[in-house]
Amino acid sequence: MKLNIENALRFVNQNEYTEMCKKAQEKLTVLNTGTGEGNDFLGWIDLPNSYSDEDIEDIQNVADRMRKLDCVVIIGIGGSYLGAKATIEALKPHFEKMGTEIIFAGHTLSGNYHAELIDYLSDKQFGIVVISKSGTTTEPAVAFRLLYAEMQKRFDKETIRDRIVVITDEKKGALRTLCDKEGFDDFIIADNVGGRFSVLSPVGLLPIAIAGFDIEEMLHGASMAQDICLEDNVKNPAIQYAAIRNMLYNDGKKVELMVNYNPRLKYFAEWWKQLYGESEGKNHKGLFPASVSYTTDLHSLGQFVQDGSPILFENVLWVNDDSDAPVVPHDDENLDKLNYLEGKNMEYINSKAAEGTMNAHVAGNVPNIRIEMDTVDEYNLGFLMYFFEIACGISAYILNVNPFNQPGVEAYKKEMFRLLGKE
Numbered sequence: 001m002k003l004n005i006e007n008a009l010r011f012v013n014q015n016e017y018t019e020m021c022k023k024a025q026e027k028l029t030v031l032n033t034g035t036g037e038g039n040d041f042l043g044w045i046d047l048p049n050s051y052s053d054e055d056i057e058d059i060q061n062v063a064d065r066m067r068k069l070d071c072v073v074i075i076g077i078g079g080s081y082l083g084a085k086a087t088i089e090a091l092k093p094h095f096e097k098m099g100t101e102i103i104f105a106g107h108t109l110s111g112n113y114h115a116e117l118i119d120y121l122s123d124k125q126f127g128i129v130v131i132s133k134s135g136t137t138t139e140p141a142v143a144f145r146l147l148y149a150e151m152q153k154r155f156d157k158e159t160i161r162d163r164i165v166v167i168t169d170e171k172k173g174a175l176r177t178l179c180d181k182e183g184f185d186d187f188i189i190a191d192n193v194g195g196r197f198s199v200l201s202p203v204g205l206l207p208i209a210i211a212g213f214d215i216e217e218m219l220h221g222a223s224m225a226q227d228i229c230l231e232d233n234v235k236n237p238a239i240q241y242a243a244i245r246n247m248l249y250n251d252g253k254k255v256e257l258m259v260n261y262n263p264r265l266k267y268f269a270e271w272w273k274q275l276y277g278e279s280e281g282k283n284h285k286g287l288f289p290a291s292v293s294y295t296t297d298l299h300s301l302g303q304f305v306q307d308g309s310p311i312l313f314e315n316v317l318w319v320n321d322d323s324d325a326p327v328v329p330h331d332d333e334n335l336d337k338l339n340y341l342e343g344k345n346m347e348y349i350n351s352k353a354a355e356g357t358m359n360a361h362v363a364g365n366v367p368n369i370r371i372e373m374d375t376v377d378e379y380n381l382g383f384l385m386y387f388f389e390i391a392c393g394i395s396a397y398i399l400n401v402n403p404f405n406q407p408g409v410e411a412y413k414k415e416m417f418r419l420l421g422k423e
């Protein structure tokens, strides 16, 4: 992974940036030594190297069993599904179906979504992985109740036991009680790992393994990132990223746009949005994390980015891989006037669109951060996710907020429960 902040640095005062880097280094120490707010939620820092061979084998064995089914429904919301969804969407082919189908549920209360899902599953051999740390979150709990009832209509107890896996707290929550009563296979979400920092725990690893991807490579990438991102050094990319985004925030930028030029990374941005939005958006502070897919969205939001309220900066995730890009063919008639692109591959054209967009946006007062990776694979995703997690912890501490709680999420729940008549 290569972080390039040149086109953001030119918008800030260099001395102030140096000071901000020093502050970021101090905050990294606070994170590393567990002396900051929310320090009982730092278990994720050591996740990359926390697995024994037996732990990996346990995950892989359950995954292999589930992979024999037609499809597996992953039930969860927020941090209990976004890491897996982001990784699977980034790694799976755009069109071709591969192996066991992975379906997500419990991340929406849409009746229509779940009605169609029940219908779709009615002639399939399906399994369920239900993920909820608290074990009481309404969206996944309702979805699980619906799909569990469907299973009970069609399969005997033993088959059901083979097809349901629970990932929840070791001791508490309704899901724990049900899991213990029915004897389902389970994995534990450690007390000190919060939802949005749990992608490298079984919360992310089991669904990713069921989808057929290499979880050891992902942990390997994360472990490399751990070596680099915990270093108390101004060259540490997590320090630089945390520092520059806080500089831009202090200078009036209020929205950070994560940009991709590859639809595979659309859900990666969703994962990142939750990580930063829920960790930093507190006490009336924080950058609003948003995302766009270019060049698609240049034809819808490009106008605003270039010319609208000057509150944005961009964070471009660029992938260098052009190995399978088709080449523009020659056309004798050249009616579309595209022969000037003859022999060029699509990724080359994409890269020039990215370069041109950056030049135009930077000239339009939109600072640009660029993160490059060679290819989208398990190793690089593991690396990138760990990098963003560490940078998030540092960045939230710079803002002076606790990165690991989410008190604001309770307000909607309280109101919803009142309207639903929950006692």
Ligand code: PA5
Pocket (backbone or CB within 6 Å): 077, 078, 079, 080, 131, 132, 133, 134, 135, 136, 137, 140, 194, 195, 196, 197, 278, 406
């Ligand atoms: O990051 C978080 O802590 C949240 O987004 C949770 O992951 C989300 O609310 C789901 O919670 P739970 O896993 O308890 O069902």
